[in-house]
Amino acid sequence: MASTASSDMEKLAKARAAVGDDYNPSEDEEYMNDRQLDYFRILLLDWKKSIHDAAGQTLQSLQDGPIREPDLNDRASSETDWGIELRTRDRQRKLIAKIDSALRRIDRGEYGYCEVTGDPIGLKRLIARPVATMTVEAQEAHERREKISRDD
Incomplete structure (x- = not known):
């Protein structure tokens, strides 16, 4: 990792x-x-670094000690907050995998092109979502197919 x-x-x-x-x-x-x-490599690496930094802060908070709220309501509230924090970190862990995949696509010269159609994804979409792998149209079609198969 280091x-x-x-x-x-x-x-x-x-x-x-x-x-x-x-x-x-x-x-x-x-x-x-x-x-x-x-430019996109910088964007992705900065994003990845900020996620790692936030995860380090969460880990440090967890190591500082267990929840010791004397009031049951306060303790329940703290445990709920920790649950949300840990779910957020899990989503960010999955996001790191997408960031790493995007960095590999940059290295291979495939970044910025739709994995379905091969068309350019577009700068505006990539700036908004640097890990995007499909054009807006291909993504919408994918989501429609996903919804239809879920409804069956």
Whole structure:
């Protein structure tokens, strides 16, 4: 894990140097050029780092000790809060897998293109959801099929 983190930090530093601080992808550029790929690499690595930092804070809070609320209502409220916190961390753990997958797609040159149609996903969608793997249209069709199969 530590080697992965240091590798991520090296990639992040290299991408930051290549992109610069004031860069924003533009529709006027060639789609998924090196600078755009570095921009999305930075976005994904920063996101991953913030998730790891938050998980570390949660872990530290858990290690600080059990819930010792004397009042039963306060204790129940604290346990509910911890349950929500742990579910959030579980969702973020799954998100890290998606971030890692997106970083692998950048390395393979597949990032930014729909896994179903092969069409460009689009800069606006990728900025809003950097782990997106499908165009809006393909995602909507996928969700419709999923809903139909769930209703059967």
